[in-house]
Amino acid sequence: MKDAEMQRLEAGMEIDGFRLEQRLHKGGMAFLWAVSRVAPVPGEAPLLMKIPILGDNDDPTAIVGFEVEQMIMPKLAGIHVPHFIASGDFTGHPYIVMERIAGESLRARFDHAPLAVDEVVAIGARVASALHDLHRQHVIHLDIKPSNIMFRASGEAILIDYGLSRHDKLPDLLAEEFRLPMGTGPYISPEQVLHIRNDPRSDLFALGVLLYHLLTGERPHGHPNSVRGLRRRLYRDPVPPRAINPRVPPWLQEIILRCLEVDPSARHDTAAQLAFELQNPDQVKLTSRAAKQARDGLLTVARRWFHAVGMESAPMQSAEQQLARAPIIAVAIDITHGSEELAESLRVAARRILQTAPGARLACVTVKRTSRIGMDDHVDRQGRNIHVKHLVSLKHWARPLGIPPEKITFHVLEAPDPAGAIVDYARLNDVDHIVIGSRGASALRRYLGSVSSQVVAEADCTVTVVKGAGAREEAAPPPQAGTGR
Structure with missing residues (x-):
């Protein structure tokens, strides 16, 4: 189902065995529908389906937030949370089905x-x-x-x-x-x-x-x-x-x-x-x-203000605590101009690195290039949200690796400079190792410089450059103290 079709939902439509009955609400990020099973389950409580609003939605946090909810809700249990029923991935029909709670929220x-x-x-x-x-x-x-x-x-x-x-x-x-x-x-x-x-x-x-x-x-x-x-x-x-x-x-x-x-x-x-x-x-x-x-x-407020100014450069302990549990391996994949040969070589390299670090987590990263000046398109010619399209492509790339869901994440960065975005992502998230593909030499690349060579030059961690099946990998160590970076 394309993004444009997801926005034209109508009562009676069926999605993965659930029938849309009545649209209850349209928020800034999602539709809420009352649904029923096509094959009813005796005694089951009323159901609610949450469907993200895609199409021309230019807020990537809405897409990432929906993925977060898909990860967390199946882990929850008890009387204080809606009972999780089912979910659909962005590779097909994105939705979450849960118990429908009667009545109004506390907002009233x-x-x-x-x-x-x-x-x-x-x-x-x-x-x-x-x-x-x-x-x-x-x-x-x-x-x-x-x-x-x-x-x-x-x-x-x-x-x-x-x-x-x-x-x-x-x-x-x-x-x-x-x-x-x-x-x-x-x-x-x-x-x-x-x-x-x-x-x-x-x-x-x-x-x-x-x-x-x-x-x-x-x-x-x-x-x-x-x-x-x-x-x-x-x-x-x-x-x-x-x-x-x-x-x-x-x-x-x-x-x-x-x-x-x-x-x-x-x-x-x-x-x-x-x-x-x-x-x-x-x-x-x-x-x-x-x-x-x-x-x-x-006077008390002024003292607090000076203390708050000092907080600007305070280390983010939450990130350190989270990321210290295991090394993070980031694989940078060019979804827009990908080739299966290079994609397979990246998978081989990632699998080899993960085998040496069983506790590692894999971060699959691609960059949606944006204009430095002017407006960018958020949908392609078929009406599909480009951010979601890249996200689906990353998941297709990673599927052969068979990595447990809790050990892999997917990130579509939006920036005018792909190499800079990858380096910034690695630095902000304490990535230990970047694996990136290279398409080989050309006169233009030698003159302008490639994304992979820029990442090697600027990254603060180890970088492995992969050049396709049969080609060698080039591992660049992290910069040493005194290099000026």
Whole structure:
């Protein structure tokens, strides 16, 4: 099914044994359809199909986020997540089928804020319990907001939409490919602003924002739409909830302001501890937070600002912790002008390297060349999304290797300079070894320089250049200290 056809979905159409019944919602990144099985399963709950919007969608994060959700949802279980049913890959029909939850999301209650204290406390306790269950499954949600929270008829909170999430046992594709903060402006934690995605207490910050909004009708840090606006939460504290709504008890202000601390270590250690305090207010230890009636003074804010400036060059511990588990081998593949001979040689070289490092992870990379000035096409002549087309080609290349899904990732970079994009990707993600193909010598390549020779010259890691079947491999070691790079 082509991208253009996926956008003309109609009731009655069948996709991989599921029949489209009714379109429920069209968001910025996906369609939501009520579906049924062509061959019904007795007693099965109502089903929902999520289908990404492709076509002329020029936001690659939407495509990567859909892949993240496809990886994570089958790993989840329990009452606090939608039950996963099936999924389709970009090589065929991209979709996710899951349990369809009845009712509205928590977003509907925000239209009536501020709410009664008892209702807000009950909501917070249920969401915190759901977060604790999620964190025990090695997942940090990283996009907790009202529209991503629903409730079962029995009362338990359900967390939906895992497109921005991180699973500790799976590759973090979003962190590897993008350098802007990921999330929804009002709910992004300070550490997420700094590109740190491995702390479950980020979800507690978002829950604190949610509780603050439900109690006051306002957001603690507004609704910023720029990185500069997001960074204000690194040094500017919010107006205390009791200064806006005097009905907020001191113990609840203590909890909310603790959730909103800039330093994750100053928040609750776990979501379970937060849920416990919400259900046992007499156990809450009150500090100066509980009595605050105004924002901190300018001197305190200035000290925090200087500290936040120093955070600019702080190392991203989350990337180091993730990537230290195993070496990363990046194979750079020219999808646009590929040849099966060179593709097979790249596979042979990759297989040989992986055999020497059983714990390694393979990153398959290609570059979609973009213009330095002007507009680029996002679809080909057949109406297919070019980014998705490259992604499918990478997966076809890798299939003969038979690598387990948790050991391989696929990345379509978009840049005017392919060699520079590959080098930057390797540097930002601590790649240990790049394998890249070369098409041999020509007068033009000798004059202008090839992509592979530029990668060899600029990369900070080992580079293996492969020249096709029967040709030799040229391994270039990483630059030595004192070379000027």
